[in-house]
Amino acid sequence: MSTLHAPILDWYAAHQRDLPWRRPEASPWSVMVSEFMLQQTPVSRVLGPHEAWLTRWPTPGALAAEPTGEAVRAWGRLGYPRRALRLHAAATAIVERHGGEVPAAYDDLVALxxxxxxxxSAIASFAFGRRHVVLDTNVRRVFARAVSGVEFPTTAPTRAERDLATTLLPEEPAVAAEWAVAVMELGALVCTARSPQCGDCPVREQCTWLRAGQPAYDGPPRRGQAWDGTDRQCRGRLMALLRDDHGAVHASRLVSAWPDAGQRERCLTSLLADGLVVQAGDETYALP
DNA sequence: GAATCGTGGGG
DNA sequence: TCCCCAAGATT
Known part of the structure; x- marks a missing residue:
């Protein structure tokens, strides 16, 4: 146990958020749904859809029994709607391969x-208390600062980073699982990307980055994601139209969502290829 | 390894 | 206002 463990575990015990998927009665399925929704989407926007989802589909089997379009519509505006499709596909696979129960083994999970x-790793750790390195953006940032002394981690996890995380992972599975969620929570609430609250940090005394005077990031430029005029924006507009309008939509109505014909057609084609949209009639489209 | 894939809130 | 970015996965 390093000098980081006790302070972070104690801090988590005192400051953890009360999130639905963390409660003792939360099912592995609830954890799994939350993990899908939280991929690149903030907690605050996930709370509502997660509750509605679990009420409507309390088990993988309940979701698998519905058309994929229902999942896409219930996904709402969480973004990256292919996640809804994949969650539905994962639920189907769980019914087929695992008798409708979310598997606990990493190898079974990662195959979904x-x-x-x-x-x-997150599902195995959070839902089943297994010992796994859980490397998300929060954990990577905490380790980058506290241990490596740099403001931000590299684009992708490095071997050295995994080795470090493995070294720091407590031996006892239950403690390892608590450690994983605790470090993640610290990154989410205190050791944030912008304006970190170092004064409230339980490891401010040990933090390499803070002790070095919070040196500015000097790695390769971190490229922001373009948005205006992109296919993603176009796809988003088309999906919003189809989501909000139950039943089929005529092609002529898609023009109002995106005037540029070439890009509109290309995006519609890609949405059809993804399975997010189906052709309902001669020139009408709908959710699957 | 880099590019792609939504959406909305906060600094 | 504008820019950054939030519990990633897939190709």
Whole structure:
């Protein structure tokens, strides 16, 4: 146990948020749904859809029994709607391969659609108390600062970073799981990307970055995501139109969502390819 | 490894 | 206002 463990675990015990998927009665499915929704989407925007989702589909089997379009519509405006499709596909796979129960083993989890290393580790750790390195953007930032002394981690996790996280992971599975969520919470609430609250940090005395005087980031430029006029914006407009309008929409109505014909057609084609949209009639489209 | 894929809130 | 970015996964 390093000098970081006790302060962070104690801080978590005192300051953790009361989130639905963290409660003792939360099912593995509730944890899994939250992890899908939280991929690139803030907690505050996930709370509502998560509750509605669990009420409507309390089990993987309940979701798998519905058309994929229902999942896409219930996904609402969480963004990246392919996640809704993948969650539905994962639920179907759970019914087929695991008798309708969310598997506890990392290998089984990571084999599910839409589940990568992070999500598999998170579900195994948070829902089943297993011992896994859980490397999300929050954890990576905390370690970058506290241990490595740099403001931001690299674009992708490095081998050295994984080794470090493995070294810091407590041996006892239950403690490891608590440690994983505690470090993540610290990154989310205190050791934030912008304006970190170092004065409130339980490891401010040990933090390499803080002790070095919070040196400014000097790595490769971190590129922001373009948005205006992109296919993503176009796809978003088309999806919003189809989501808000139950039933099929005629092609002529898509023009109002995106005037540029070439880009509109290209995006519609990609949405059809993704399975987010289906052709309902001669020139009408709908959610699947 | 880099590009792609939504959305909305806060600094 | 504008820019950054939020519990990633996939190709």
């Amino acid at each position: 659609p839409g589940v990568g290393d992070y999500t598999a």
